[in-house]
Amino acid sequence: MRKISKRSAVVLGAAGVVVVAGVAYAAWTSTGAGSGSVTSTTAFNSTIGSDTTGTPLYPGAVKTFTVSIDNPNDYPVVVNGISAGSSTATSGGCAAGTVTSAAVTNPGSTIAAHGSAVYTLTATMSGSATDACKGQTFTLPLTATLSSNA
């Protein structure tokens, strides 16, 4: 039987390496496909509530009071503004509009998800308030605008 020389062995070995390298390079590949969906959350309106009524008013007085605004959403919000307010008529006969509050723009602070924050407003009692306005509690409808702030 004929012997393989050293040089032949080297050539055979090199060829073997080439074969192995070729097999290793031929990776099996595949693709995947499918479909799904995601949904966006809905938005819930915040509520403005009375926090403190402040010190008692008298004709011509300007006093501060605070309101609390909550955030029932799953995301933080920021208050962009709080509208001006004007009191409704009281049960004691004090005329509507006797007490007013100025609008506030960008009062700041982010309200965390499911949190609340307190804002200070200024109330002014009309100088022409009548005696019917003594010892009354005034309700001022207010509206706040908010936006997401995540």
Added chain:
Amino acid sequence: MSRWRFALPAGALVVCTWLVVGPSAPAPAANGNGIKQFAITDVPGRATALVPGATGTRWIRLGNAENFPILVQTVTTTVGRPVDGGGRPVPACPASSVRVDALAAPVTVAGNGTADVALTTHLLAGAPDACRGLTFPLTYTGTAVKP
């Protein structure tokens, strides 16, 4: 002379090498063109609602129909036009309001098995109000190799 003796066998070996390597390049898979396509589906009940400016997760399930493991290397997602609860398109909310990140790292899926992975979702902070309470269709594509 001796040079020719060695050169001829070497040339023959090279030809043989190509014959061996050549046919192995197309993978001998079931569909004749690679591993069977793997499935990508949503994992029921495992999605967080999209919130403006925040990230959430969309869990997906990778399904391997082969009887050997595969390594899923990429999964990318295309977001389609959103629809409301009645299935009606909402043009005021662009599909670009939502983004889904690509698969963060390769995942091995066992033969005839599944693997659940989470993709990160985003709803842009400046998404319009029209984007509230909508469903965004997703189309997944991915690539895998036999490890």
